[in-house]
Amino acid sequence: MPRVDLRVHFTEKDEAKRRGARWGAVARLWYVPDGLDPALFAEWLVPEPSPTEPNIRCNRFYVATGLEPCWKCVAPSRVFSLVVPQGHDKRQPKGEPLEGRWLRYEHEAMLWRVTWLSDTALAAMKEHTANYSLDESKGYLPTKFFNHCEHCGAKQREPGSAGGHVFQPETHEAAQRVTLHYYNRPMEASCHYDDMLTEYYFHGMKRADDAEVPEQARLRYLVE
Numbered sequence: 520m521p522r523v524d525l526r527v528h529f530t531e532k533d534e535a536k537r538r539g540a541r542w543g544a545v546a547r548l549w550y551v552p553d554g555l556d557p558a559l560f561a562e563w564l565v566p567e568p569s570p571t572e573p574n575i576r577c578n579r580f581y582v583a584t585g586l587e588p589c590w591k592c593v594a595p596s597r598v599f600s601l602v603v604p605q606g607h608d609k610r611q612p613k614g615e616p617l618e619g620r621w622l623r624y625e626h627e628a629m630l631w632r633v634t635w636l637s638d639t640a641l642a643a644m645k646e647h648t649a650n651y652s653l654d655e656s657k658g659y660l661p662t663k664f665f666n667h668c669e670h671c672g673a674k675q676r677e678p679g680s681a682g683g684h685v686f687q688p689e690t691h692e693a694a695q696r697v698t699l700h701y702y703n704r705p706m707e708a709s710c711h712y713d714d715m716l717t718e719y720y721f722h723g724m725k726r727a728d729d730a731e732v733p734e735q736a737r738l739r740y741l742v743e
């Protein structure tokens with residue numbers, strides 16, 4: 520049986536551990552050990568979108584950048600991610616209500632475990648780096664986008680359950696270490712996890728230009 524991965528927010532890791540979840544240090548994910556019923560971990564099960572079928576779409580987006588120390592050569596290296604704004608659409612994953620339908624979300628989100636990007640998003644990323652590219656992901660998916668060290672080329676970790684990543688700010692000051700580059704063009708992505716950015720942290724992130732900062736409503740509704 521393939522290993523059942525969990526998406527556990529770092530604030531919930533103690534609860535996941537209490538229920539018997541194990542930490543996979545290589546994939547940097549919590550998972551269900553053999554012999555335990557995955558249903559015990561229902562709220563953390565990872566939905567399985569098709570790796571190349573978009574499940575996120577929007578008319579504008581941001582490329583986020585910050586510095587992370589490389590785990591291998593220790594030098595600080597720029598890392599990148601995509602942020603979708605308020606009003607982005609997300610396809611409901613398998614097994615959830617309204618499966619396969621698009622819902623509109625009125626909050627900003629950062630995309631993790633990205634397995635496919637539209638050319639518009641790829642072109643925006645390429646304006647900043649050649650080091651964000653598809654690579655093998657042990658114990659998880661065949662390939663997904665990773666940052667690679669600017670100095671030694673080593674594959675860099677994504678934000679995850681352990682916390683402490685530049686893209687997981689826990690204070691307003693930490694949010695200021697992230698810079699957002701705005702793109703007023705459509706994009707689509709297939710990603711296995713998107714993390715809602717709280718208004719507080721999103722507004723704390725630096726703007727590389729005069730990107731608009733929209734109001735927060737935190738509603739969601741069916742768009743088609």
Ligand SMILES: [Zn+2]
Nearest residue numbers: 589592668671
């Ligand atoms: Zn390095």
